[in-house]
Amino acid sequence: MTPEITFIDTLVVGAGQAGVAMSEHLTRLDIPHIVLEKNRIAEAWRTGRWDSLVANGPAWHDRFPGMEFSGISPDGFVPKERVADYMEAYASRFNAPIRTGVEVRRVDRNIGKPGFRVETSAGVFEARHLVVATGPFQCPAIPSIAPQTAELTQLHSAHYRNPAQLPDGAVMIVGAGSSGVQIAEELNRAGKEVYLSVGPHDRPPRSYRGRDFCWWLGVLGLWDKATTEPGKEHVTIAVSGANGGHTVDFRKLAEEGVRLVGRTKRFANGVVEFENDLAQNIVRGDENYLSLLDAADEWVTRNGQDLPEEPQARIIRPAPACMTSPELQLNLAANNITTIIWATGFTSDYRWLNVNACDAQGKPQHQRGVSSEPGVYFLGLPWLSRRGSSFIWGVWHDAKYIADQIAIQRNYLTWQ
Numbered sequence: 001m002t003p004e005i006t007f008i009d010t011l012v013v014g015a016g017q018a019g020v021a022m023s024e025h026l027t028r029l030d031i032p033h034i035v036l037e038k039n040r041i042a043e044a045w046r047t048g049r050w051d052s053l054v055a056n057g058p059a060w061h062d063r064f065p066g067m068e069f070s071g072i073s074p075d076g077f078v079p080k081e082r083v084a085d086y087m088e089a090y091a092s093r094f095n096a097p098i099r100t101g102v103e104v105r106r107v108d109r110n111i112g113k114p115g116f117r118v119e120t121s122a123g124v125f126e127a128r129h130l131v132v133a134t135g136p137f138q139c140p141a142i143p144s145i146a147p148q149t150a151e152l153t154q155l156h157s158a159h160y161r162n163p164a165q166l167p168d169g170a171v172m173i174v175g176a177g178s179s180g181v182q183i184a185e186e187l188n189r190a191g192k193e194v195y196l197s198v199g200p201h202d203r204p205p206r207s208y209r210g211r212d213f214c215w216w217l218g219v220l221g222l223w224d225k226a227t228t229e230p231g232k233e234h235v236t237i238a239v240s241g242a243n244g245g246h247t248v249d250f251r252k253l254a255e256e257g258v259r260l261v262g263r264t265k266r267f268a269n270g271v272v273e274f275e276n277d278l279a280q281n282i283v284r285g286d287e288n289y290l291s292l293l294d295a296a297d298e299w300v301t302r303n304g305q306d307l308p309e310e311p312q313a314r315i316i317r318p319a320p321a322c323m324t325s326p327e328l329q330l331n332l333a334a335n336n337i338t339t340i341i342w343a344t345g346f347t348s349d350y351r352w353l354n355v356n357a358c359d360a361q362g363k364p365q366h367q368r369g370v371s372s373e374p375g376v377y378f379l380g381l382p383w384l385s386r387r388g389s390s391f392i393w394g395v396w397h398d399a400k401y402i403a404d405q406i407a408i409q410r411n412y413l414t415w416q
Contacts (some may be wrong), residue, residue, distance in 0.1 A: 003124050007342040008034050010406060011118055011127035016097045018133035018380030020087050021064065023395040027404035031410065035096060035133075036120060037218040042087035043139060044082045051162045053080045054241045056178055062392045063089060073213070077241030081086075091223065097382030108354050115375065117321045128375060129282050129406050132353065132364075135380040137346045137388060146342065147267040152332070157183060157343040163190035169338030172330075174264050174270070176201055178233070180343030181248050185240075188258050195330070195337065198250060198278055199263045202237045203285035206247040208296050211309040213239070223388040235344075238285065247289075249280050250307040254320035260326050272330050279323040288317055299381060369402045375409075377402045 012022050015037030026033045026092070055062045060074035062083075067090055068079055078086070091098060091412045103121040105128060110117055115128040118409040140156035147154075153167055160249050163186065170193035172178050204213045217223045222303045238248040254260050262278040293313060300307050328339065350358050357373040365372040378384065379402055380395050390392030 001195045002219075003070075004122065006034075006126050007121075008032055009244055009410070010034075010129040010131065010404050011036065011125055012131040012133050013104050013128070014133035014135060014380070015091070015096075015100065016133065017042065017087060018395045018399065019098070019131075020091045021399035022131050022379055022403065023091065023098065024064075024094055024396075025400045027094045027096070027408070028405055029407045030201065031403065031406060033097060034125070035098040036102045036104055036122075036125075037098060037100045038121075040084075040100050041091060041098060042084040044130050044135070045084040048158050049080045050157070050160050050183065050186075052242065053182070054078060055080075055083055056239050056241045057214045057391065058212050058241070058245070058374075061212070062390065062394050064271050066090075067093070068133050073356075078344070079243055080324060103357075103370065104352060106352050106354055109373070122184060129183055129245055129377070129409070130375060131377045131379055131402065131406075132350070132357075133379045134348075136348060136382055139347045139349050141345050142342045143344055143345045145266055146340070153339040153340060155339075157341055158343055158346075163187055163192060166192070171339045171341060172332075172337050173197065173341045173343055174318065175199070175236070175237060175343030175345070176250070177343060177345075179239050180238050180341075181253070182240050182242050183341060183343065184253065184258050185242065188253075188256060193259070193336070194257075195259045195335075196253070197261050197264045197274065198281050200235055201285050202235055202288045203248055203250075204292055205289060205313060206245050207314055208400065209292055209300065209310050211296075211307065212245075213292070215389075216229075216292065216299075217414060220295055223394070225387045226385065227341055228383060228387075237311045249317065250285065251317040251320055254322050255317070259324045259327070260320070260329070272332060274326070274328050274330075276326060276328055278326045279319065282323060290314065300344055303314060321329065321383065369398055370405055 010026055010033035012019050012033060015035050019035045023035050024297055035260045054077040057073050059069045059072045059078050060227060063069060069086060072078055106119040107118045115126055116130050118125040139361060142156055160183055160348040171187050171196040173184050174197045176196055176198040184194050188194045240246060241246055250260060260278055262274040265275050267272045350362055355376055356372040357371040357376045364378045366378050369378045371378055379399055382390040384398050389398050
């Protein structure tokens with residue numbers, strides 16, 4: 001029997017912040033569409049994060065333009081469940097046509113007619129336009145150097161929930177971006193012995209001269225920066241909204257008892273080896289931190305703004321012993337390390353997208369989200385159009401651009 005097919009102009013895959021934003025703009029333009037989501041709306045905020053996570057930007061910033069967070073101070077940092085609730089409430093404002101519990105399994109371009117055939121767990125769809133809004137956090141990435149042993153508990157940061165889930169013993173965290181740092185702080189406060197493997201990173205101030213760093217990136221034009229600096233495409237950013245928000249300071253973490261080591265090199269015979277780069281990575285992070293303070297001070301002077309000076313922000317703590325006499329290897333058993341948490345980011349999987357939209361390595365090929373496959377669009381990826389593209393407010397603006405491109409194509413097709 002021929003399967004029943006649902007025809008729709010535009011199909012959006014994913015109902016996280018990208019899919020919800022996309023649906024709003026398509027609705028505004030009266031473009032018929034359906035959003036398919038394999039779980040619930042904004043599921044990653046509910047079950048893909050640890051229990052105590054809050055947004056890394058203040059509530060006035062990390063939101064869509066048309067709706068504020070209720071019951072939360074604009075300068076506060078929103079708990080993850082409230083972010084998910086916000087997305088659901090936002091979608092309900094315009095009756096977003098979202099179908100949850102539907103997994104997209106394969107997409108093929110139609111032959112001899114326009115559009116795409118989309119196979120899902122709920123049947124077959126045909127769409128003239130397809131928006132891939134699955135985001136960058138699809139597949140937790142654990143590097144190949146991970147030791148193959150049952151004697152250690154190993155989990156990705158996406159599967160960490162709270163200190164109580166871990167066995168007794170010390171914890172080693174690999175990766176010192178926002179996730180790794182915040183988990184290290186939480187485990188340290190819970191009384192765990194914590195080792196944190198620190199690689200290259202940017203370290204912006206949480207706030208400076210009375211303004212959050214999100215504000216500074218805005219007035220300095222850095223959110224709208226269209227390209228990364230050479231060699232910094234994948235540099236992690238250490239920033240935290242936890243406990244009311246604070247500047248991440250690796251020197252202070254060491255003073256509080258977190259044992260810092262360099263990048264993890266290899267595991268062999270129960271021993272982990274580290275690169276001798278801890279001091280270099282921390283110093284370069286300090287340089288990044290101070291460069292933003294310099295840019296902010298210059299902006300204040302140039303614009304004649306009355307923002308209070310903050311000379312204490314430039315005080316750099318003395319180098320702790322871990323920087324001057326770094327540990328280059330650890331015997332896991334001798335140091336009672338029973339758990340490794342891999343805060344090593346994510347990869348994407350587009351194998352279901354059987355069209356000419358990705359390169360040989362499976363990386364999306366696009367210009368501002370318009371892919372190399374006519375009719376396919378990407379949304380929610382880092383640096384899709386600018387630095388802010390993967391943030392809640394940034395994805396909203398990218399979605400507007402893509403919706404407009406779809407509308408332009410529709411107008412051409414309806415011209416007589």
